[in-house]
Amino acid sequence: MAELELGSRFQRRFLAARQLRSFPWAELEQKLRARPGSPLLAEILQKHESTAAEPLDELYDALADILNEEESSHGYKNYLLPTGECVTLSESVAIISGGTTGLVTWDAALHLTEWAIENSSVFSNRRILELGSGIGFTGIAICKTCNPKAYVFSDYHHCVLEQLTENIRLNGFVLESEPTRPIQTEPQSQEAEATNSQKPKLIVAELDWGSVTEEQLLDLQPDVIVAADVVYDPEIILTLIGMLQKLSASRADRKPPEVYIAFTIRNPDTYHLFQAELDKVGIGWQIIPAHSNSIFLYDMQPNVTILQLFI
Known part of the structure; x- marks a missing residue:
């Protein structure tokens, strides 16, 4: 139940295009280290362990790569009802x-x-x-x-x-x-x-x-x-x-x-x-x-x- 609740918090913030610092990154990292069963999550952790970067820096960099951020005057936000x-x-x-x-x-x-x-x-x-x-x-x-x-x-x-x-x-x-x-x-x-x-x-x-x-x-x-x-x-x-x-x-x-x-x-x-x-x-x-x-x-x-x- 706690994992579902954490996932929902990430989903709501992602859809609403909230600032990255508002995401529960610290809780996510704790979950990943406690249950590193996912190959994708294990790969993220392995990347972190091979660098001197702080865990949050690594997560931010990975998210930025996914988003492929470009300068734009407008963006889309989604508010769940x-x-x-x-x-x-x-x-x-x-x-x-x-x-x-x-x-x-x-x-x-x-x-x-x-x-x-x-x-x-x-x-x-x-x-x-x-x-x-x-x-x-x-x-x-x-x-x-x-x-x-x-x-x-x-x-x-x-x-x-x-x-x-x-x-x-x-x-x-x-x-x-x-x-x-x-x-x-x-x-x-x-x-x-x-x-x-x-x-x-x-x-x-x-x-x-x-x-x-x-x-x-x-x-x-x-x-x-x-x-x-x-x-x-x-x-x-x-x-x-x-x-x-x-x-x-x-x-x-x-x-x-x-x-x-x-x-x-x-x-x-x-x-x-x-x-x-x-x-x-x-x-x-x-x-x-x-x-x-x-x-x-x-x-x-x-x-x-x-x-x-x-x-």
């Missing part, structure tokens, strides 16, 4: 790329997704609007695990929108604005028709919080609004709150949407400013209790909070 499926993303290898930070997956998105999976009833058969979708991790994971009726991904930067669209397709989804797949020559079974009917309707929208009008928001009419890591700058905070006010005004007498915003508290002053600005315009808020499940990998446990807003 509890269902056994995974979310595959093309991500930037740099934190800032193309003048935006939206081409990587941030810890708040992982945290929000873990909460969503634990509270899937919030999203089941409902219309979801995500603000600042980035490259799509949260939305794709929710679509694969929470059975929403429709999911609207939104962002503004053109590079982010292009990468977002690519990642949605990469995970097997067809966007609402895209042509449907070719008609099958044979009629579908009832089971296949039922499966297709259960797939959520996916839309990618270009949304500029500062210039979007209430009339433009009328078409969205979400039941739930989510966002991750969009609270990090005072100017963005004011624009975000203005956007939420417009969404509230464009309800067309419908029930107001539930709003959940996750963010890493990097600067407590920014966090308190967000709360103060919400209070100033009469938007209520409450802190969502921490969820119990930990699905994804973190270099260190982030200081992430989820607020529910009442608009």
Whole structure:
């Protein structure tokens, strides 16, 4: 059982393209030396014994040879879900790329997704609007695990929108604005028709919080609004709150949407400013209790909070 658990830890880190130092190398070396039955592992150990290199150096070199690393602006990461499926993303290898930070997956998105999976009833058969979708991790994971009726991904930067669209397709989804797949020559079974009917309707929208009008928001009419890591700058905070006010005004007498915003508290002053600005315009808020499940990998446990807003 311990060996299976160790193998699973390596698998999750490898698929998620985590940094090499986060792998449990020391535990692996102990296992190899305790049970050197594998010819491949014995060969690795023999190589080590014939050199003056430290064991971890030898393992790193071997892994680098396998990966045949080349410089690239993008790489692929795979995030395993509890269902056994995974979310595959093309991500930037740099934190800032193309003048935006939206081409990587941030810890708040992982945290929000873990909460969503634990509270899937919030999203089941409902219309979801995500603000600042980035490259799509949260939305794709929710679509694969929470059975929403429709999911609207939104962002503004053109590079982010292009990468977002690519990642949605990469995970097997067809966007609402895209042509449907070719008609099958044979009629579908009832089971296949039922499966297709259960797939959520996916839309990618270009949304500029500062210039979007209430009339433009009328078409969205979400039941739930989510966002991750969009609270990090005072100017963005004011624009975000203005956007939420417009969404509230464009309800067309419908029930107001539930709003959940996750963010890493990097600067407590920014966090308190967000709360103060919400209070100033009469938007209520409450802190969502921490969820119990930990699905994804973190270099260190982030200081992430989820607020529910009442608009």
